[in-house]
Amino acid sequence: MNKIMISPGRYVQGAGALDDIGKHVAGLGTKALVLGGKRGLDTIQKVLETSFKEHKVSYIIEHFGGECSQPEINRIVANIRQNDVNIIVGAGGGKALDTAKAAAYTAKIPVAIVPTIAATDAPCSALSVIYTPEGVFDSYLVLPKNPDLVLVDTAVIAQAPVRLFVSGMGDALATWFEADACAKAFAGNLPGGLSTSAALCLAKLCYDILIEYGLHAKLALEQGVATEAVEKVVEANTLLSGLGFESSGLAAAHAVHNGLTVLPETHHAYHGEKVSFGTLVQLVLENRSSRELEEVLHFCKSVGLPVTLKEIGVEQITPEKIRQVAEATCAPGETIHNQPFSVSPNTVYAAILAADAIGNAYLKQK
Known part of the structure; x- marks a missing residue:
């Protein structure tokens, strides 16, 4: 068996790193679906809007349903196709990020990950943990590649619980x-x-x-x-x-x-x-x-x-x-x-x- 090591396409970390999200995302797509829970989206939306506008990236917002389940993944994929989106940006915690990764894989588009908490190692991985809609572990979805971009703003992390x-x-x-x-x-x-x-x-x-x-x-x-x-x-x-x-x-x-x-x-x-x-x-x-x-x-x-x-x-x-x-x-x-x-x-x-x-x-x- 061969030895194999995998990693994200780009990892960016630092206080204020979110200010540059438009620059990094613009190299991956021009129309984004931004997926996250209410707290995660509220945390990043103002900075994201300014940076995306500067770098000519349009976007739509979609609120995460709460569980990384197959029905939730299917819902996001349908939204991606309906709106002709060519990149997904996942923001928030592990389950929202895993959903974004799984939806990007299914829709065959790039994915950028913006964790607003440092609660799991989900952001960098080529893996989505799938649960039932009731929150019981169901399966691991091993993805063919890691996220194209992981951007971690430590000033945002510092404000999380x-x-x-x-x-x-x-x-x-x-x-x-x-x-x-x-x-x-x-x-x-x-x-x-x-x-x-x-x-x-x-x-x-x-x-x-x-x-x-x-x-x-x-x-x-x-x-x-x-x-x-x-x-x-x-x-x-x-x-x-x-x-x-x-x-x-x-x-x-x-x-x-x-x-x-x-x-x-x-x-x-x-x-x-x-x-x-x-x-x-x-x-x-x-x-x-x-x-x-x-x-x-x-x-x-x-x-x-x-x-x-x-x-x-x-x-x-x-x-x-x-x-x-x-x-x-x-x-x-x-x-x-x-x-x-x-x-x-x-x-x-x-x-x-x-x-x-x-x-x-x-x-x-x-």
Whole structure:
């Protein structure tokens, strides 16, 4: 199997980067459909209008329906075709961005991504996570290429709720451990190859930045400012995590996230919050050292990421619920099968309960 690494066509990051969106988009298309939720669109629309006008890009606005589901993707594609649009601009959070990517792929037009939060590694990836209209994980849509443009304005990110930024750190936290598991198993990455040394290094750099700068970045954002620590963690959450996960692969942590979505009480928890707990489950499955567990637990507690089932909404823990999560985690085709050892619902069931106990014990000690 060949080694394959993929990446966005262009990545732009910095305070005020949105001012140049027209210049970057004009090289890709002349009529844009701008898709996003109300908050995301309200955040960028004034600057976008000025920049698009300057660079002669016309556009229409479409509000995101709330879930990256097949019916929502079909609705956006119909809108694209009806209005003769030749580029889509996705703005907002992960589900809106994934919908924009999937719609662009279906309509065969370029896509520009403008995250207004740093809550997931969705912006850079050639992947859309598809849910049912009710919010239950359905499938991964692996796309033939990454977004043509990813533009991240850190001044915009600094104004978003801090919890979303912390959730992004939870998503990025899994990147190195999942990449490492896939490399040890010689498991295929998202484009269907093996990880390059560069991708593994980027995944490790992602983890190192989180541990070194994560708390400092959170504290800065609580004051509504974008410091150099914020710049570094935004890059980790968005670019490094995106490149690391898709060019190295996913493993147990994201599979546990997908399994947890079968419990309705977890639906209020953000993607990265569930991935954070999934990372702890993966470390237990791998029987990682006490030092590694301690470092992850300390980081999660310091920035406010969950390490227990209760913290992601599972107040009443029953064998039936955890068995249901374990079964879904181990479904055929799930990424947990990229671990360098065989897994089963029984071993995952045990690891979930053990991770929850470890998390609770750590919180009581501290």
